[in-house]
Amino acid sequence: MRQQRPERRHGASLVRGALVPDSTHDQRLLDRRGPAEWLHMDPWRVMRIQAEFVEGFGQLAELPPAVTVFGSARTPEDSPEYQMSVQLGRALAEAGYAVITGGGPGCMEGANRGAREAGGISVGLGIELPFEQRMNDYVDLGIEFRYFFVRKTMFVKYANGFITLPGGFGTLDELFEALTLVQTGKVTSFPVILLGSRYWGGLIDWIRGTLESTGKISPKDLDLVQVTDDVDEAVAAIAESDERRLARLREEREAVESNVAAGE
Template sequence: MAPNITPDPDKARMLRGPMLLRTDGAKKSTYDQRLLELGSDHDWLHADPWRILRIQGEFVSGFDALASMPKAVTVFGSARIPEGHPWYQQGCDLGKALVAADYAVITGGGPGLMEAPNRGAHESDGLSVGLGIELPHEQHLNKWVDLGLNFRYFFARKTMFLKYSQAFICLPGGFGTLDELFEVLCMVQTGKVTNYPIVLLGTEFWGGLIDWIRERLAAEGLISPQDMDLFLVTDSVEEAVQHIVDAHGVMTDERLANATQVDEYTPVHEVLEQADRR
């Protein structure tokens, strides 16, 4: 039998908002009092409970702004490649080709190989979307973005890429691009998202990594042999876009099915007007 223990009478229970606490003294102040008092400190702006609301706000803003998105392809790539580089021109060509195939183009919204696909899409009168991130060296969305959002948190931004894209193309890039590539590969491999097509554009750039994946991960049983089929490696913009079009022709995602019933690409101004009304 459990011992008969009487609660310490000096430690009364007290409600503090939704919490029931045992305490040894009276409350110094109430939530209302601390909210309404003048001269309160603002450390709460940096506390975890307030961060949760900021995170929630980023998701709400993203879902709200992108709710009317047509079918779209996200393009990842380096921020460090300047205009005039062959990879930059390839990015512009890719943006134009995606618009010609009736896709909106989503990027990370920054310079370099994010700017290039946005530019190609914008110059072709397609929908050019940029999802930026707050970084010490990247603080702006490029000028070719028609619909843009800037995020504090990487994970909120990544959710928007996954939720509003039906394919992913990786141009050459650094750690950020590799992070995004492997995030998408992992989500597709584990069945967390629909088996969306993934393309790596640039056989010379990506070749060493693909060899390592094949010779180490696949050969040692760390991934399945069929996982090598989760992506296409090519130098051809046309082949990359056609691979996506062909894959979407047999996929069951409702957004793709609905898109095939529409005769014309959703005009950019309509998407932007719907986003503005929200």
């Protein structure tokens, strides 16, 4: 039996064997230890970061309306959560949305799979990690990123909303970043939906019982997130938000046209 060599993705590249480094680009960017020579490398890193933004913008600019789906990479295929992710991907595709995930296994694979099987567009935005995580087989358009913050920009910029399935630290990171962007008005008309009330119920209780009760957030901030067990309800919430956004844009355009016609 042939021994499998270690391998790692470097953006669009793949390295194996002795060429695999012992750290990732993110680790080296954030590492402040050791001699100061690393300071002279940062300007070159800026060019690499810029290239990742350009690649992401170029690949994703032509996408139809899309929804980003988050969830655990550790969800087994025979679990109810995986089946829910497949159902969600299928429902989004049937509603006319492209599905964007992190491109990995588990819930991400399920959502990509559902979209692909329903004839929709299935997108995966991968990330270089210390441990290898290959792009799942149901991704039609896959982009590999070195830096988390570039990848996160793509998750938000090209999505009409977030739907979050049960997940761990990475999923929580993405969830709370989305909520912060909505809370601070950085993005508007952007639904954030949690699928699985039993899984997310304890978190919502803590937010209400600790954050809200001690004044760390406003009572209205809880309205920024919707919890449901119904895939169709989650998809409908995205569609209704889009309808309101489009109606508001039409009203704004008509107001401008009316002012122009009146000579204002």
